[in-house]
Amino acid sequence: MTVADAPRALPSTSDNLLLADAGEGTRVEFRGVVKEYGATRVLHGVDLDIAPGEFVSLLGPSGCGKTTALxxxxxxxxxxxGAVLLGGADVSRVPTNKRDIGMVFxxxxxFPHLTVAGNTAFGLRRRGVGKKDAAERAADALDLVGLGHLADRFPHQLSGGQQQRVALARALVTExxxxxxxxxxxxLDAKVRVQLRDEIRRIQLRLGITTVFVTHDQEEALAVSDRIAVMDxxxxxxxxxxxxxxxxxxTSAVAAFIGVSSVVPGDVVGDTVTVWGVELPVRGPVAPGPADVFLRPENVTLVSADSPGVDAVVQESIFLGSFRRTLVRTGDGTLVRVQHPATDGxxxxxxVRIALSAVPVTTRPRGAA
Structure with a gap:
């Protein structure tokens, strides 16, 4: 069974209308989607299948096409x-207001002249929902994002995080x-960003709504996603x-973008690569010869002076709570990041002396982008 096909727990219901009506989500599909602006091709035949109720992030650097895809x-x-399908139906030529989607930017x-409740109910009123029903549903949406007590305030009376929660409630209220x-x-600032990130994931799981999240922040994507599509x-x-x-x-592009890696020189022979005299297994078939090797900091360790390893000089060291991440320079001038206990002074x-763990590594031909 694949991740996309794995069953998902249904959200529990309550007196909240949004939760009571929550379903299992809608399948989203990209089939060979191409997007061109004049002579410039921005999307090159994108294929993507998102399961009902799945949280998928589009992750990549600026200009990779993730926002265009969204x-x-x-x-x-x-x-x-190409084609875009929602629930098996081709919506490529269906206008935005007929696709039944919610969007948060x-x-x-x-709207500065509307209260929090008025902003949240705006989409419902535009759809012809009665004033009383719209107010009740808006109240449920605000309770869901923890802002029910601020319904009568105006946007200028809210913090940035609170305003973004209102935007989320407005997107969810139309179900x-x-x-x-x-x-x-x-x-948003770092602390609020983490809090709201976790809140979005909690709400998404409770509603069981299919969600596509565009970000350039790998930590965000790693923290909340069922799956991540890395774009380049x-x-x-x-x-x-x-x-x-x-x-x-x-690929080397994924290895370079996801997590922290040091790029060090090596030589590939068969299914191994030799780095400073140590043979490491290589992921996937690669061409023999000089290579750039991606090393994760947690796979490089500090060892005693009389242990097998490579001599290096400390360039910097960053305290990260329970561990440190230290940058060292080896004799050949290569910079390597080492992750080690914070108690290791x-x-x-x-x-210092470093050693490499014999775990599979990703490589690319030496000097390749």
Missing amino acids: RVLAGLEKATD QSYSL PRVLLLDEPLSA AGRIEQIGTPEELYLRPA VEYDGR
Whole structure:
């Protein structure tokens, strides 16, 4: 059974109308989606299958095509070729307001003259929902995001995190088939960003709503996603669970983008690569010869001076709570990050010795981008 096909627990119901009506989500499919702006191709035949109720992140650097893909899914951009399906139906030519989706953007886009309750109920009123029913549903949505007590305030009386929660409630109140999140947390400070990130995931699980989340922040994607699609230059490099992408990156681009890696020189022979005299297993078939090797900090350790290893000099060391991440320079000038217990004392310009764990590594031809 694949991750996309795995059964999901139904949300528990309550007096909240949104939860009582929550379903199992809607399948979302991209089939060979191409998007061009004049002579520039931004999406190169994107294929993606998102299971009902799944939380999938589109992750990648700026300009990789992730926001364009989301806008095509929303109907804000028309695909040049290919098809977008919701629940098995082709919606490629269906306008945005007929696709039954909810969207949350980086900017809150709240109406300053409307209260929190008025902003939340706005979409319902536009759809012809009666005033009383709209008010009740808006109240349920605000309770869901923890803002029921602020219903009578205006946007300027709220913090940034509170305003983004209102935007989320407004997107959820219409009970859309799919929720789209376009970098909704990037304008918030770090602590609020983590809190709201976790809250979005909690709500998504309770509602069972299919969610597509666009972000350039790998920590966000790793923390909340069922699966992550890593994009580069308009293509999906790899899609998988956070664990799969981190532990078994399919390409050097994924290895470089997910997590922290040091790139060190090595030589590939057969299915191993030699780094400073140590043979390491290589993931996937690779061409023999000089290679760049991606080393995770947790797979590089500090060892005693008389142990097998490589001599290095400390360049910097960062305290990260229960561990430190220390940057060292080896004799050949290579910079390597080492993750070690915070109790292991190191000093700037101090001499240390490092050793490599014999775990599979990702490589690319030496000097390749």
